[in-house]
Amino acid sequence: MNDFSFWVILSNLLLATRWTVLLSLVAFVCGGAVGLALLFARVSKIRWLDTATRAYIEFFQGTPLLMQLFLFFFGVALLGIEVSPWLAASLALTFWTSAFLAEIWRGCVESLPKGQWEAAETLALSYIEQMRYVILPQALRIAIPPTVGFSVQVIKGTALASIIGFVDLTKAGTMLNNATFRPFLVYSLVALIYFALCYPLSWYAHRLERQFNVAR
C-alpha cells in the first residue's frame, strides 16, 4: 500500500490547490464587495448605521475565524437549508474578509484631508457623488498596498475551511498523510505550495508600499 511516489503526492496536492485558489478568490471578491458597502455605511454620517457597522466589524475581527466557520456551518443548517462545506466556508470567509477590508479602507478614507469632503460638499455633490468622484479615487491609491497585503491573510484563512470538511490544500495534505504516513514530506510540500501562493503577493504589497512612500 505504501507505494505513493513523490510525484503522486505532489500532483494530488497541486490538484487540491485550485480549490484553495478558488475559495480565496470568492472570499476576496465577495468580501471586497460587502466591505465596500460597509465602508459607505461606516463613513456616512448616519449614527445608527455607523454603530451597526462597528458592531459587525468588532464581531468579525474579535472572534476566531474558526468559530465563524462553525457558526455558519451549523447556523445556516438551523434555517432548514442544506449547507455544504463550500457554502459555509464561502460565507464565513466573505464576512470575515469584508470586516477587515472595511476597516483598512476606512483608514485610507480618513487619511484624506477634511477639506476634500468640505470642497465636495460645497459643490453640492450628494454623499454618493462625494464618495464616487472625490473621496474614493484618492483613497484607492493609498488603499492598494494594504489590500494586496491582506489578500495573503485571506489565502491563509482558507486553510481553516479544511476543518469543516472543505477539500482544499490543507485537507488534501491531511488525507495524503493518512494514506502515506509521510507527514514530514506532505506538510513540507503543503507549506511550500502556500508559500508559493502567498510570497509573491507579500513581496508585491511591500514593493507597492515602498513606491508609495517614495512618491509621497
Next chain:
Amino acid sequence: MTYKLQFAELLPYWDVLLHGLIFTIVLTIVSTIGGIAVGTAGAAARTFGPKWLDPIVAAYVEIIRNTPFIVQLFFIFFGLPAAGVKLSETAAAFLAMVVNLGAYSTEIIRAGIEAVPKGHLEAAESLAMTRMQILRHVVLKQAFQKIYPALASQIIIVMLGSAVVSQISAEDLTYAANYIQSRNFRAFEVYLVVALLYLLLAIAARAVLRGIGRVIFPKA
C-alpha cells in the same frame, strides 16, 4: 419546523468551558512572552548581528508569515516526530504559537529599531556605551515604545488564531466547544457562546495591553 435555541443545555458543562478558557489564556500569555523574546532576538540579529545570520532570520520570518498557522501546527505536531522530535499536543501548541508570533514580532520590532534616529546611536557610542548597553537602553526602549500598538494587535490576532490548536487536541476553548457539542448536539448554541467568550477575551486583552502600555511607557 423552527429551531428553538436552548442555551440552558450548556450549563452542566461550565467547568469544561472554564478549563478551556484558562488554557487559552495561559497559551496566549506564554506565547506572548516567548514570541516577543524570539522577536527581539530576531530583530537584533537582523540589524546588529553578523551578516550571515540575516538571510536565515529573514527566511524564518517569510516562511512563517506566508504559510497558514494550521499548516505550521500540523508540521510541528505530525511532521517533526517523523524527524525524531516528538512533542505532546500541548507542547506542540505552545511551540507553534511561539514560532508564529516570533516571526511576526521580529518584523514589527525590526521596523521599530530602524525608526530609531541614527544620531541616537552615535550619541550613545560617543558616551562610550557598549553594544549591549546601546541596544538595551537606547535602541530597544525607543523601538518598543514606537511599535507597542502594532505588537499589541498582533498578540490579539495570534490569540484568536490559537483556536486552531484544538485540531491537534490541545485542550483550549475551541476544544471545549467541540467536546460539548459532541455531547449535547447543541452545536450552534455552543459555538455562539464560545465565539462571544473569545470576543470578551479580545476586548479584555486589548484593555490589559493598553494598561500595561501606560505603565511601561508613561507619557513624559
